Amino acid sequence: MPDAPQDDFTPVLDAVGPRLRDLRQQRGTTLAQLSESTGISISTLSRLESGQRRPTLELLLPLARAHQVPLDELVDAPPTGDPRVRLKPFSRHNRTFLPLTRRPGGLQAYKVVFPPEPLPVGQELKTHEGYEWVYVLSGRLRLLLGDRDVELHEGEVAEFDTRLPHWLGNTGPGTTEALSLFGPQGERMHVRARPAGRSDD
CATH class of the missing domain: 1.10.260.40 (lambda repressor-like DNA-binding domains)
Structure with missing residues (x-):
């Protein structure tokens, strides 16, 4: 043609x-x-x-x-016929990341598979610009954030400023899967939930 x-x-x-x-x-x-x-x-x-x-x-x-x-x-390109995201998974620090978004910059979404690993030794907590939101799909995640030590179970959510010293990982025994949203400083993902035991009117 x-x-x-x-x-x-x-x-x-x-x-x-x-x-x-x-x-x-x-x-x-x-x-x-x-x-x-x-x-x-x-x-x-x-x-x-x-x-x-x-x-x-x-x-x-x-x-x-x-x-x-x-x-x-x-x-202003016309919409494509197939909106599905087909980005390839990649590994970093023994963790597998499956990209769920393909837009440049801004918020990035991933499904992350965490194998069991030991807690960091001493003061090995990391800091960097950004803001992170994580939802545990299965298994358990350990979050060290400043002087806090939190264990997240299936269905639980955490969000935090990554400028604070932190470590997020799976201390075992099995594999953990989670959804993670990460964005530049100032782009925050807010979670709203009802207190336990409360139902809609």
Whole structure:
């Protein structure tokens, strides 16, 4: 099948600039701030938003990451026929991670399989930027958070600021499976639950 004439893409490309400007203004970000986070000059960003510069993949990829939206959203691509996420699992620190999201940046969701492992020795608690939410699907998880030591059972949830010294793992005896959401600082996942024994009216 022959390639579509370039004019067919003109309306799509013309709409990218206003969409970029709307996203930036919705987030209260200045052109200077966006330039600093993407490495794209202020003049190029301004010309993109005004339609004086044609968007390219090289420009749109860092902008999608900065705005924390899929690239498809920037170009208003039509929905795909299959919405299922087919990302491959990977291992890190003997744990298996199954990605459940594919959007760049922002909140990331995983199913995590924790094999049994010993508690960290001494002061081996880690800190890093971000915020984490974890739900235990099966088994038990041990959470060391600052001076707290908490054991999470099936169906229990924890959320915490990862800037606090922490360790999350499975001390056995069997394998543990959990859902984990991790996001940048300020993007928090809140859990609301009724007290035990209380029912809806």
